[in-house]
Amino acid sequence: MTESDRSQGAPAGGHAAAHKPVVHRGRQPVRRPDIDTLFSINPDGSRNAIHPADVRGRFQRRKDLLWLVLIAIYLAAPWIRIGGRPLLLLDLPNRHFYLFGATFNAQDFWLSFFFVTGLGFALFVVAGLWGRTWCGYACPQTVFLEGLFRRVERLIEGPPAARRKLDEAPLRQRFPRRFLKVAVSLLLTALIAHSFLGYFMPVEVLLEAVTSSPAKHPAAFTFIVIATGLLFVNYTWFREQLCIAICPYGRLQGALYDSDTVLVGYDDTRGEPRGKEGTAGAGHCVDCYRCVAVCPTGIDIRNGTQLVCIGCANCIDVCDEVMQKLGRPRGLVRYDSQRGFETGQRRFLRGRVALYLVLMLLGLGAFTFAVTQRRPFEANLLRARGTTYTVDGGRVHNVLELHLTNKRPGPRTFHIAETGPPGAEVVIAMREVPLEPLQDLKVPVHVFVPVDRFRAGLECALTVRCEEPGGELVRVATAPLLGPSPR
Numbered sequence: 001m002t003e004s005d006r007s008q009g010a011p012a013g014g015h016a017a018a019h020k021p022v023v024h025r026g027r028q029p030v031r032r033p034d035i036d037t038l039f040s041i042n043p044d045g046s047r048n049a050i051h052p053a054d055v056r057g058r059f060q061r062r063k064d065l066l067w068l069v070l071i072a073i074y075l076a077a078p079w080i081r082i083g084g085r086p087l088l089l090l091d092l093p094n095r096h097f098y099l100f101g102a103t104f105n106a107q108d109f110w111l112s113f114f115f116v117t118g119l120g121f122a123l124f125v126v127a128g129l130w131g132r133t134w135c136g137y138a139c140p141q142t143v144f145l146e147g148l149f150r151r152v153e154r155l156i157e158g159p160p161a162a163r164r165k166l167d168e169a170p171l172r173q174r175f176p177r178r179f180l181k182v183a184v185s186l187l188l189t190a191l192i193a194h195s196f197l198g199y200f201m202p203v204e205v206l207l208e209a210v211t212s213s214p215a216k217h218p219a220a221f222t223f224i225v226i227a228t229g230l231l232f233v234n235y236t237w238f239r240e241q242l243c244i245a246i247c248p249y250g251r252l253q254g255a256l257y258d259s260d261t262v263l264v265g266y267d268d269t270r271g272e273p274r275g276k277e278g279t280a281g282a283g284h285c286v287d288c289y290r291c292v293a294v295c296p297t298g299i300d301i302r303n304g305t306q307l308v309c310i311g312c313a314n315c316i317d318v319c320d321e322v323m324q325k326l327g328r329p330r331g332l333v334r335y336d337s338q339r340g341f342e343t344g345q346r347r348f349l350r351g352r353v354a355l356y357l358v359l360m361l362l363g364l365g366a367f368t369f370a371v372t373q374r375r376p377f378e379a380n381l382l383r384a385r386g387t388t389y390t391v392d393g394g395r396v397h398n399v400l401e402l403h404l405t406n407k408r409p410g411p412r413t414f415h416i417a418e419t420g421p422p423g424a425e426v427v428i429a430m431r432e433v434p435l436e437p438l439q440d441l442k443v444p445v446h447v448f449v450p451v452d453r454f455r456a457g458l459e460c461a462l463t464v465r466c467e468e469p470g471g472e473l474v475r476v477a478t479a480p481l482l483g484p485s486p487r
C-alpha cells in the first residue's frame with residue numbers, strides 16, 4: 001500500500017515534504033494524514049473511524065443529483081417492463097436473460113465476453129483520462145455510502161464532531177442513537193439486497209418469496225440474509241477500506257495513469273509555503289485543514305496525488321469556498337494533470353488512451369455486431385438420448401429430437417416439414433409449435449427408411465419456418481441416420 005502510494009507520492013500537485021504527521025493541539029498530539037501510513041488505521045492497528053465533514057459546492061450539487069438519479073434507477077429498474085418483458089433480468093435458474101428489450105439464452109453466453117471486455121476497457125478509458133472519477137461519482141460503493149448511509153448517520157448522530165464525540169461516549173449514552181442508526185441501516189441494506197435480487201429473479205416471484213415462508217424459497221432467503229449482512233457491515237463499518245484495500249480497479253489505477261491523466265491535485269506552486277492569512281511570504285494555502293476534514297478516505301491532498309484518493313472533489317469544493325471567502329481565485333485544489341500543474345499545458349488524447357479506446361470499441365463493436373447477427377430461433381436435430389436404431393418390418397427406425405428455441409422477444413409459431421431422405425416416412429410429433437419468448441421444446445421425430453434403401457451417410461432433413469414482420473425465416477436442420485451395414 002504505502003510503496004505504491006509513495007510511487008504516486010507527489011507528482012501531480014502536492015508538496016510531500018510539507019506534511020506534518022503529528023501536530024499538537026494544546027498538550028494533545030493530533031495525528032495528521034501522511035503518505036507513509038493509512039490514516040484509517042491507527043499506529044496500534046486499531047481502526048480510526050473517518051467522519052468526513054459536510055461539503056457544499058458545485059461538484060457536490062452535481063453528485064447529489066447524480067446519486068439521486070442512480071439510486072432511483074437502481075431501485076426502479078427491476079420493475080420496468082419493455083413490451084411486457086423485464087428491462088434487466090438475469091434469470092440464472094432458467095438461463096433467460098433480458099437486456100433492454102433484447103432476449104438471450106444460455107447459447108448466447110459467449111456474447112458476454114465481448115460485452116464485459118468492452119465495459120472493462122471503457123473503465124480503463126475513464127481512468128486514463130480522469131483517474132478514479134468513476135469511484136468518486138458513480139461506483140455503487142460511493143453512491144450508497146455517501147448518498148444514503150452517511151446522510152442517515154448525519155440525521156441520527158449529528159455533524160462529524162458530534163459523531164466523533166459519540167464514538168468515545170460510554171455505551172449507555174451511545175446506545176439510543178446507535179440502535180436507531182443500526183435499525184435504519186439494516187432496513188436500507190435489506191432494501192438494497194432485495195432490489196439486487198430483483199435483477200436475478202422476476203419481481204413477481206420476488207414479491208411472492210418476500211411474503212411467503214422462507215422455507216418456500218430457501219435459496220432466495222439465504223441470499224437476502226447473507227447479502228444484507230455483508231452490505232450492512234460494508235456500509236456501516238468497512239466503508240472506505242473497500243476502496244483502499246480491496247477494489248481491484250483502485251489497485252490498477254497506478255498502471256492506468258500517466259502525466260496527462262486529470263486528477264484531483266493541489267497547486268503547491270501557488271499554495272506553498274502555507275501560512276495563516278496575512279503571514280508575510282505565505283502562499284495561498286492558509287492551512288485551514290478543511291480539505292483534509294472533508295476527505296472520505298482520510299488523506300491530505302497537499303501531500304501529493306495518492307492512489308487512495310477516489311477523485312470525489314470534496315476537497316475542491318471546500319477549498320474553493322475558502323478561497324472565495326479570502327477573495328482569492330478558486331482552483332488551489334483542482335482537477336488537473338501532472339503536466340497541467342507543472343507547465344500549464346494539457347494533452348487529452350494520448351497513445352495509451354487511444355489504445356484503451358480502440359480495445360473498448362472492439363469489445364462493444366463485436367458485441368453489437370454479434371447481437372444483430374444472432375439467429376432469431378434455434379432448430380437443432382439430434383438423436384434422442386440413448387438410442388441407436390432398430391429394424392422392424394423391413395424398415396430401419398431412428399428416433400430423433402428437434403430442439404426448437406424461440407430467441408425472439410415475442411411469441412412465435414414454428415412450422416415443421418420433412419425434406420428428406422427420399423422414400424422415408426418421417427413422423428413429426430408436432431408440425432406446428434407455438435413458443436413463448438425464450439421458451440424451448442424438444443419435438444420427437446421418428447424416421448422409417450426401408451432396409452433396401454438405407455445406405456451410409458443418409459440424413460434426415462427438416463425445414464422449420466417462422467413468420468417474422470420482415471418476411472418468413474427458414475432454417476434447415478439435419479441429422480445423420482444410423483442403420484445396418486450393407487451386405
Ligand code: SF4
Pocket residue numbers: 266271284285286287288289290291292302318319322332333
Ligand atoms: S482547504 Fe485549501 S486553504 Fe485550506 S488547507 Fe486545504 S488547500 Fe489549504
Ligand code: SF4
Pocket residue numbers: 264291294295296297298299300301308309310311312313314315316
Ligand atoms: S483527496 Fe479530495 S478528491 Fe481525493 S478522496 Fe479526498 S476529498 Fe476526495
